[in-house]
Amino acid sequence: MTGQISEGKINEVRERTDIVELISQYVSLKRSGVNHMGLCPFHSEKSPSFSVNAARQFFHCFGCGVGGDAFSFLMQIEGLAFPDAVRRLAERIGIDLEERTPSPEEELRQRQRERLYRVNEVAANYFHQLLMDHPAGEVARKYMKARGYGRKAAGEYQIGFALDRWDGLKNHLEEQDLSADDARTLGLIRPGKQGRGDYDLFRGRLIFPIYDLSGQIVAFAGRVLDDSKPKYINSPESPIYHKGRVLFGLYQARQAMRQSGEVLVVEGYFDQLALCRAGFPQVVATCGTALTADHVQVLKRYVQRVILLFDQDAAGKKATFKAMTVLQEEGLAAAVIELPGGDDPDSFIQREGAEAFQLRLEKSRSVMDLFIDDLLAEAGSGIEQKARAAEKIVEQISGLSSELEQDLYLKELAARSGIDLGQLKEVRVRVAGQRQQKKKIVTEVPLTEEYPFPEDPFSETIGANHPQRTKPAAAKPGWSPSEKTLLCLLLKNHVPAEKILESGGLDLLHHQNSLDMAQLLLNHSADSGFDMESLAAELDPDKVLLLTALASFDQGQFCENVDAIFSDCLKSLQQEQIKRQRVESIDKIRHYEQGQETKNLNDSLKEFTNLK
Numbered sequence: 001m002t003g004q005i006s007e008g009k010i011n012e013v014r015e016r017t018d019i020v021e022l023i024s025q026y027v028s029l030k031r032s033g034v035n036h037m038g039l040c041p042f043h044s045e046k047s048p049s050f051s052v053n054a055a056r057q058f059f060h061c062f063g064c065g066v067g068g069d070a071f072s073f074l075m076q077i078e079g080l081a082f083p084d085a086v087r088r089l090a091e092r093i094g095i096d097l098e099e100r101t102p103s104p105e106e107e108l109r110q111r112q113r114e115r116l117y118r119v120n121e122v123a124a125n126y127f128h129q130l131l132m133d134h135p136a137g138e139v140a141r142k143y144m145k146a147r148g149y150g151r152k153a154a155g156e157y158q159i160g161f162a163l164d165r166w167d168g169l170k171n172h173l174e175e176q177d178l179s180a181d182d183a184r185t186l187g188l189i190r191p192g193k194q195g196r197g198d199y200d201l202f203r204g205r206l207i208f209p210i211y212d213l214s215g216q217i218v219a220f221a222g223r224v225l226d227d228s229k230p231k232y233i234n235s236p237e238s239p240i241y242h243k244g245r246v247l248f249g250l251y252q253a254r255q256a257m258r259q260s261g262e263v264l265v266v267e268g269y270f271d272q273l274a275l276c277r278a279g280f281p282q283v284v285a286t287c288g289t290a291l292t293a294d295h296v297q298v299l300k301r302y303v304q305r306v307i308l309l310f311d312q313d314a315a316g317k318k319a320t321f322k323a324m325t326v327l328q329e330e331g332l333a334a335a336v337i338e339l340p341g342g343d344d345p346d347s348f349i350q351r352e353g354a355e356a357f358q359l360r361l362e363k364s365r366s367v368m369d370l371f372i373d374d375l376l377a378e379a380g381s382g383i384e385q386k387a388r389a390a391e392k393i394v395e396q397i398s399g400l401s402s403e404l405e406q407d408l409y410l411k412e413l414a415a416r417s418g419i420d421l422g423q424l425k426e427v428r429v430r431v432a433g434q435r436q437q438k439k440k441i442v443t444e445v446p447l448t449e450e451y452p453f454p455e456d457p458f459s460e461t462i463g464a465n466h467p468q469r470t471k472p473a474a475a476k477p478g479w480s481p482s483e484k485t486l487l488c489l490l491l492k493n494h495v496p497a498e499k500i501l502e503s504g505g506l507d508l509l510h511h512q513n514s515l516d517m518a519q520l521l522l523n524h525s526a527d528s529g530f531d532m533e534s535l536a537a538e539l540d541p542d543k544v545l546l547l548t549a550l551a552s553f554d555q556g557q558f559c560e561n562v563d564a565i566f567s568d569c570l571k572s573l574q575q576e577q578i579k580r581q582r583v584e585s586i587d588k589i590r591h592y593e594q595g596q597e598t599k600n601l602n603d604s605l606k607e608f609t610n611l612k
Helices: 007-016 019-024 070-078 082-093 104-132 135-146 151-157 168-175 180-186 250-260 269-277 293-299 314-329 345-352 354-362 367-379 383-397 403-417 421-444 481-491 497-503 512-523 532-537 541-551 562-594 598-611
Strands: 030-032 035-038 050-053 058-061 206-211 217-223 232-234 262-266 283-286 305-309 333-336
Touching: 007 082, 019 035, 019 050, 019 058, 019 070, 070 082, 104 135, 104 151, 104 168, 104 180, 104 206, 104 217, 104 562, 135 206, 151 269, 168 180, 206 250, 217 269, 250 262, 250 283, 262 269, 269 283, 269 345, 293 314, 305 314, 314 333, 314 367, 314 383, 333 367, 345 354, 367 383, 367 403, 383 403, 383 421, 403 421, 481 497, 481 512, 481 562, 497 512, 497 562
Parallel strands: 262 283, 262 305, 305 333
Antiparallel strands: 030 035, 035 050, 050 058, 206 217, 217 232
């Protein structure tokens, strides 16, 4: 089902679930007093520190600090969203959830998603069969063998091969009676120009399916078998695929990540395969994009530390430092493994072996450490350059959540740069003050507003003696919660601008700040997302603070069920609009009553009745 679950049913599922029995399916528990103890499934440990309390229906690990109820446990151990965890437990104990019936629009979207998943499944099976058995796939099988991979690896990841022809997949989908429109939506086939027919996106390439957390195929990546360009092409974004929220190999790596408490993040698909084959299963790859805040929100469900293995060139370092900032903002420790110049994980392991990589892993250093070295090396011995580099480093250090960690890095910076530690601490105080001032102003800006809608003033009819009601207060700078949600969906590209426009969502915005922000976002709308610096450059300082607050809004709730969130948001905005219209209608009625304007009064009464 895709409906909404009532709070009463959620409580019933929680109360009827035996948390000890549930967790015992994943962890070996032994009774210890009133609790049950075992080895924590979320980090590596030798002595049991994972406690389950049957009376309180609560679990807690004294080692890593993770804890919660049955829903929390299932969400973390299986990587589920909250509604899916509730449904899983309800099915387990035999509770009928009686979910809200979805609207016709929601049903249409759900049916479309199911069709898209089906097209991807058929396409993946087709590509995989070509690699495993078809004579034309021999060239791809030889390529895989030359890189050290056989049928086992191809089967585990359902790797495939696309024929070097224009209509191989297109014809296969037609034979399976699958919609060409759905295949175009997924980007698997594209319309030809000048009246020519559709053609395949992937041709003559090795094909890597990309899975979501539920194990469904949402996209593909295709790699050439020679040195031609582009080396990789990827599926475009679609209703079921958002590359800024999906990581290659995450579905397969989840359990290993939980056990180790860390994840290796690489850039290439073969890098991911190579590390997994070498005995490092806690590895994922970005799908042709930089590491995003949404990626990190997903990784936080499984790990406490992220180890980056990007290219060793200038572009790779830039990507590493950008990822460091994202990880730092989300509170995850960031480390880096440095490989010899020109090496990637795949080439290094093939030449040096798994033991050599393990030594590199053990010697991984914090990204902040590398950041300090890199900026100081770029600055050289010039006083002005070194001062500017030190300020940038201090600014980055100031973003760390631990003050002790900040102090240690400042001491390290002082030792490496020769700058007095006291001066560096003064810079930190100034930077911290600037951060605090921004935070203060942001918190003073009302991001929500209780609109003082009156209760229904009509018991029977409006009379002359009815108490006079005050008009709503003037709108304060900010936006309502529903407006804020809509702007977040737009800012984070969870819902395309075209879809929001078609739905009439922007016509439902009321507050001037939300209207201004929406117009700015529409002007900068792009498939790749928004450049925050470009947006901020067009705003007054007070609006920059609103943008900052909007961008920092917790996006975890948008990782799942975006369509339902968007639909509920529109309904809420419509309700807000109707309430405002009711207030205006009441004012008209009072005005026409006092002036004894019978016709206008009757019209206004009809209007109010319709609004009710």
